[in-house]
Structures are given as structure tokens and as C-alpha cells.
Amino acid sequence: MTKYQSLHEDYRKALLRLEEALDAEKSEMSRDSAVLRFIMTFEAAWKLLQVKLKEEHAVDCTSPKSCIREAFHQGILPNDPHWLEIANKRNRLTHIYSEMEAEEIYQELPEIVETLRALRAESDVDS
Numbered sequence: 001m002t003k004y005q006s007l008h009e010d011y012r013k014a015l016l017r018l019e020e021a022l023d024a025e026k027s028e029m030s031r032d033s034a035v036l037r038f039i040m041t042f043e044a045a046w047k048l049l050q051v052k053l054k055e056e057h058a059v060d061c062t063s064p065k066s067c068i069r070e071a072f073h074q075g076i077l078p079n080d081p082h083w084l085e086i087a088n089k090r091n092r093l094t095h096i097y098s099e100m101e102a103e104e105i106y107q108e109l110p111e112i113v114e115t116l117r118a119l120r121a122e123s124d125v126d127s
Contacts, residue, residue, distance in 0.1 A: 004051050011044040031106045042090045
């Protein structure tokens with residue numbers, strides 16, 4: 001199994017677990033679980049992009065936003081500003097955690113999942 005295939009599988013599983021967390025009955029615990037799953041899924045997504053860019057396009061990127069921008073440039077992702085908004089949401093959760101912030105982002109997770117599914121669909125073609 002290649003590094004890309006391994007990361008693709010990690011991403012696929014992370015996205016599935018995020019979807020499961022969102023399907024759970026709402027409570028503080030399920031919200032926090034979904035928020036944590038979102039962070040994990042985002043981390044898997046940008047690392048998948050990082051490897052794809054390196055292996056297929058000989059492009060080095062070292063941060064989530066630089067990988068997302070380069071994925072736009074290389075045509076791996078559609079040039080959708082929602083990707084950069086998702087990166088900002090992940091940053092807000094990991095650097096300044098608050099109950100209000102968690103609740104706000106939790107409410108946005110179904111829309112975020114739709115965007116993240118686009119990467120899964122694109123990367124399914126390559127694996």
C-alpha cells in the first residue's frame with residue numbers, strides 16, 4: 001500500500017466517523033465528539049492533499065492553507081472558498097476553544113461534510 005493509499009483510507013474512515021458522530025442524538029458529548037472528528041477529518045484531508053501534490057505534481061506544501069490553494073491551482077479541488085473557511089474553522093477550534101465556538105461550528109458541520117465529501121469522491125478515483 002502506498003503512502004497516498006494509506007492516507008486515503010485514513011481520510012475515508014475519518015469522514016465516516018464524522019458522519020456517524022453527526023447522526024448521534026444531540027448532547028454536549030455528541031457535539032464535542034463531532035467537533036473532534038471534524039478536526040481529525042480535516043487533518044487527514046490536508047495531509048492527503050499534501051502527499052498527492054508531492055507525488056503527482058512535485059509540489060511541496062507545508063500548511064493546510066498552502067496545500068488547499070495549491071490543490072485549487074493544480075485542479076485537484078474546485079476553487080471553492082469554503083475550503084479556506086473550513087481551514088479557518090479548524091484553526092479556531094484548535095487554538096481558541098470555547099463552548100460557543102464549538103456549538104456554532106457544530107451547526108455548520110453538515111455543510112462542511114458535503115465539501116469534504118468532494119475530496120473523498122475525487123480521491124476515490126485515484127486510489
